Amino acid sequence: MELFEKTTAGIRPAYEESMKKAAERLDKLVKPIGSLGKLEDLAIKISGITGKQMNSFEKKVTIIMASDNGVVEEGVSAAPQEVTALMTINFLKGITGVCVLSKHAGADIRVVDIGVASDLDYPGLINRKIRKGTFNMSKGPAMSREEAIKAIETGIEMVSLLVKEGYSLFGTGEMGIGNTSTSSAVAMAFLGCSSEEAVGKGVGLTEEGYANKKSVIERAISVNKPDPEDPIDVLSKVGGFDIAGMTGCFLGAAYHRVPIVIDGFISA
Structure with a gap:
């Protein structure tokens, strides 16, 4: 804290x-x-x-936060939870889209296990696991308030460490099956919008699956009643460790006055 x-x-x-x-x-x-x-x-x-008129960025880095989401047990994603761990390893192997784009931009990759449900051991993986995935937000809070803050502070610490290593331009990424549901729930909580406005179909969901996804997210909002005036309350109740970790990255970059790219619905 x-x-x-x-x-x-x-x-x-x-x-x-x-x-x-x-x-x-x-x-x-x-x-x-x-x-x-x-x-x-x-x-x-x-x-x-x-604060400078002339800026150059010799060292660039993309930080990827990987975590699982308990809400996947409600069938909100066409992909199984195991894909989170698989893709986390693929980031480290350098064989994913973000790796190709980062390499093209001359940026290094840092992959953080902030809450993957399985135990991972692979060269280069940064283990900052809060817990093995969040709880099912449709039944109660995804995490405790203390865990949300710990996840945010993990992101802050990552940026601080990398700034000390000379990195001056940051990108962010996330990996977590079910995180389009958590990010939609966060958006609904803050904006007061409907599931029709905030929830996307995702990859591979049928119309029935899409209807279920919206219903599950609506239930999560109803059960938890996240307070839009309290960002930590929203994050802890309907967010994910990956989203909280990226939030910390954004705050850390703002504190250190280094540019950081916010790209995509989940990051934003």
């Missing part, structure tokens, strides 16, 4: 002056003003994060 509180208390807004100077510098380059479009917006945003 101490690390979580220290980190959140230490996060500051973007450097407005640095962003202003970065915009001025871009306008002075030999090109039509604003001609690089969103690339210029990104450069200005990065300046706001780092």
Whole structure:
């Protein structure tokens, strides 16, 4: 809890002056003003994060949080739970899509077992297992409040360690069968939206399976009554260790003022 509180208390807004100077510098380059479009917006945003007008990223890394979700016992996914462990090992073997994309970008991979249901032992795996998967959120809280904070602090610690190793640009990823259900539940809790708006069909689900998935998530919200004004309450009741771990990565990056990419529905 101490690390979580220290980190959140230490996060500051973007450097407005640095962003202003970065915009001025871009306008002075030999090109039509604003001609690089969103690339210029990104450069200005990065300046706001780092406080520098000129930024280079020699060391980049993608952190993947892997964890299982107890709600899979409700049949919300077409894939069996064992796929989480299989894919976690495949990340370490470098044979997945995120590995190819990270290699193309010159980024290293760090894979964290933050809650895989089985015991894994493979070179390069970072074992920070909170527990062997979360509980079934449709029957009660997925985890305790203390476990949620521990998972968040795991993400914070990972970023802190990698910053010390010289990494200055971060990407994130997750692996956990059933985590489209947990992320949908988190979105519904925060946004107050319906399952029709928040829940996707996923890969391989039949129409019957899709209807069941929506029903299970609705039940999870009804049973747990997550408080949208309390993010830890939402995470602990209907989230996952992988989502909480990534949350910690985002907070840690904000604290250390390093850019981090948030990509995809589950990460966001």
